[in-house]
Amino acid sequence: MQHNILELFYLIGSLTFIIGLKMLSHPETARRGNLLAAAGMGLAILGTLLFYKSDVPMLIYGLIFGAMIIGTVSGWIAAKKVQMTAMPQMVSLFNGMGGACAMLIGLIEFHHFLEADDNIGLLTVLASMVIGSVSFAGSIIAWAKLNGNMKREIRLPKYNIINTAVMIAIFVVLALVIGGWVNEVPAIYALFAISLLYGILLVIPIGGADMPVVISLLNSFTGMAAAFAGFLYNNHVMLTGGILVGSAGTILTVVMCKGMNRSLTNVIFGAFGGGGATAGAGGGTGDKSVKDISISDTAVLLNYSKKVVIVPGYGLAVAQAQHVIHELETILEDRGVEVKYAIHPVAGRMPGHMNVLLAESNVDYEKLIEMETINPEFPTTDVVLVVGANDVVNPAAKTDPGSPIYGMPILDVESAHNIIVNKRSMSAGYAGIDNELFYNPKTSMLFGSAKQVLTELVTELKNMG
Amino acid sequence: MTDFLSFLTVHIDMVYVLILSIFVGVEVIGKVPSVLHTPLMSGANAIHGVIIIGAIIVMLNAGVENTVALILGFVAVILGTLNVVGGFVVTDRMLEMFKKKKN
Numbered sequence: 001m002q003h004n005i006l007e008l009f010y011l012i013g014s015l016t017f018i019i020g021l022k023m024l025s026h027p028e029t030a031r032r033g034n035l036l037a038a039a040g041m042g043l044a045i046l047g048t049l050l051f052y053k054s055d056v057p058m059l060i061y062g063l064i065f066g067a068m069i070i071g072t073v074s075g076w077i078a079a080k081k082v083q084m085t086a087m088p089q090m091v092s093l094f095n096g097m098g099g100a101c102a103m104l105i106g107l108i109e110f111h112h113f114l115e116a117d118d119n120i121g122l123l124t125v126l127a128s129m130v131i132g133s134v135s136f137a138g139s140i141i142a143w144a145k146l147n148g149n150m151k152r153e154i155r156l157p158k159y160n161i162i163n164t165a166v167m168i169a170i171f172v173v174l175a176l177v178i179g180g181w182v183n184e185v186p187a188i189y190a191l192f193a194i195s196l197l198y199g200i201l202l203v204i205p206i207g208g209a210d211m212p213v214v215i216s217l218l219n220s221f222t223g224m225a226a227a228f229a230g231f232l233y234n235n236h237v238m239l240t241g242g243i244l245v246g247s248a249g250t251i252l253t254v255v256m257c258k259g260m261n262r263s264l265t266n267v268i269f270g271a272f273g274g275g276g277a278t279a280g281a282g283g284g285t286g287d288k289s290v291k292d293i294s295i296s297d298t299a300v301l302l303n304y305s306k307k308v309v310i311v312p313g314y315g316l317a318v319a320q321a322q323h324v325i326h327e328l329e330t331i332l333e334d335r336g337v338e339v340k341y342a343i344h345p346v347a348g349r350m351p352g353h354m355n356v357l358l359a360e361s362n363v364d365y366e367k368l369i370e371m372e373t374i375n376p377e378f379p380t381t382d383v384v385l386v387v388g389a390n391d392v393v394n395p396a397a398k399t400d401p402g403s404p405i406y407g408m409p410i411l412d413v414e415s416a417h418n419i420i421v422n423k424r425s426m427s428a429g430y431a432g433i434d435n436e437l438f439y440n441p442k443t444s445m446l447f448g449s450a451k452q453v454l455t456e457l458v459t460e461l462k463n464m465g
Numbered sequence: 466m467t468d469f470l471s472f473l474t475v476h477i478d479m480v481y482v483l484i485l486s487i488f489v490g491v492e493v494i495g496k497v498p499s500v501l502h503t504p505l506m507s508g509a510n511a512i513h514g515v516i517i518i519g520a521i522i523v524m525l526n527a528g529v530e531n532t533v534a535l536i537l538g539f540v541a542v543i544l545g546t547l548n549v550v551g552g553f554v555v556t557d558r559m560l561e562m563f564k565k566k567k568n
Contacts (some may be wrong), residue, residue, distance in 0.1 A: 001490060016521045017515075018489055020508070020565075021490075021493045021505075021508065021509065021512070022493045022496075022507050023494055024504065024508045025493065025494065025495075025497040025505060026501075027496075027498065027501060027563060030501060030504060030505075030563070031557065031561065034504070034553060034556045034557055034560060037508065037553070038509070038511070038553040041511075041514065041515060041553070044515065044518060045517060045518060045521065048518050048522065048525075049521060052522060052525055053525045056517045056525050059529055060524055060525065060527070060535070062524075063524065063535060063538075063539050064539075064542055066522060066539075067542035067546065068542060068543075068546045070543050070546070071545065071546025071547045071549075071550060072546055072550045074547060074556065075550035075551035075552075076551070076554055077545055077551070079552075079555040080503055080554060081552045082555065084559075087503070088509075089552050090504075090551070090555055091506065091507050091552075091555065094510055094511070094514075094548050094550075094555070095510050095513075095548070096553045097544040097545070097547040097551075098510070098513050098514050098516055098544070098545065098548035100541075100544045101516045101520050101542075101545040101548065102513075102516050102519070103520070104538070104541035105516070105519045105520055107537060108523050108527075108533070108537050108538060108541075109523065119468060119494070120468060120469065120472045131481050132516075215506075216506055219506060219509060219513070221509050222510075222513045222516070223509070223513040224515065226515055226516040227483070229516055229519040230479075230515075230519075231476070231479055232519070233519060233522055234476070234479065235518060235519070235522075238515050238516065238518055238519060239479060239482055239483060239486070239549070240482060240486050241512050241513060241515035242513055242515065243482075243487055243490060244489065244493070244512065245485035245490070245509045245510075245512050245513040246513075247486070247489075247490030247491050247494075248490040248494040251490070251494045251495070252494060252497075252505065252506055252509070255497075256502070316469040343499075343500075345499045348503075350501035350502065351502035351503060352502035352505075353503050355563075356499045356504070356559050356562060356563075358560050359500055359559075359562035359563050360526065365563060370498070385554070391496070436562075
């Protein structure tokens, strides 16, 4: 009876995961979908506690509840306090926790399968442990990098060969253990250590715009680790939950790669740094002069425009200028200027991150226009204001086959009548490549930090009114 | 080989669930607007926190005298809970913002 109720709980849990994920893919239902999945998760956890096993000592229940309270309180506080700009690393950190959980389960459980001489069970538990460890180590590195605790890219000499060798080593040790050709227990600990090492090596050479792809990939890894653990316990809710995330995460990873016109292998085996040198040489160096524009001139230009399109980039969020830009937008709208935001698929640090950041400062959902929709509108746009974005408006993606971003779809800001680019200095963008747009005769550079420049712009506009 | 076949037979329903779930995952995600990629990834991140059930099972099965399993299991439950609670809460926070500006 108890077991049957538990299976029912698991069935409901699995259903809520599927329906919840489905609802998460539509703006109107997304929030309810998330809550539904959370409720299903709660039910599955509650069911496990109540019905999985009877006559468990109270001490153990006490420990479980203690651990859950600690986890809930710290998870809740962390999730509530995190700045929206710091959200990618938060997701990465939570993902790492899940990976570590799978890793620990593997470390505890493998003994039973060794004793029972159950080779396939052993393979399953070790697979969960290996994937969990890779995900844990990788996520922690990703977190440290995004958080700025770690230098962005560390490339060992011949890192591709080293990484591949370490990956092969994992399979070799795994085969040796399963085949029973080595002393199992020390070999399994070695396997554990190599997996952690692989997780670190996998992420350290990856930098910049590729980080979200890695987080998404590690996210699907943890899903797979959970699925393997589900197999281990013959537990359907773990299996469905894990696999759903595994496959959904993989699709998301591919979508993200597409947004940057790169392949997954390209991200992992890193060809990004390589092409940079040719790109710099690609643009003509003869007529490279940039035009400055003052705050007051910008204000006049904006004030007398009919249509303004703002291209926000991560730089805007870093400068915490989302609120000021919303203020600017409101003032211009009041003066009868049509204002829209052009959102590139990979603007921010994750796809959709820019939408979240702008949403935080109450920018109207309707004003955030996706790339395909906004591109045909640029020819009728009077002023494009580029704030803290660079690579997503770099024409080299279309014109220079030698450029590492060649082929990436970009925002066609060049077809607007005027382009104003706000930048701190003339330094290159995240991808580390030069931007021809800045030398376009239609482009004026508005130097200064985003927040300061926009604040002054707002003041100037107010004075004009 | 016989090992593998008998494993397959014993777990055949799990294997079906596995294969079908892969396709469900792909289908469900198929047509997501890029606006929702980040919340979706974060939501999926919370869902794989289902691994916590494994950690709870470890603890339920561990005897009181098995200190190592209890300590590791205790840590695993904390980490799993962090993944679940943190994941769902942070996703909710993101989605709340989208809702607010719609009115």
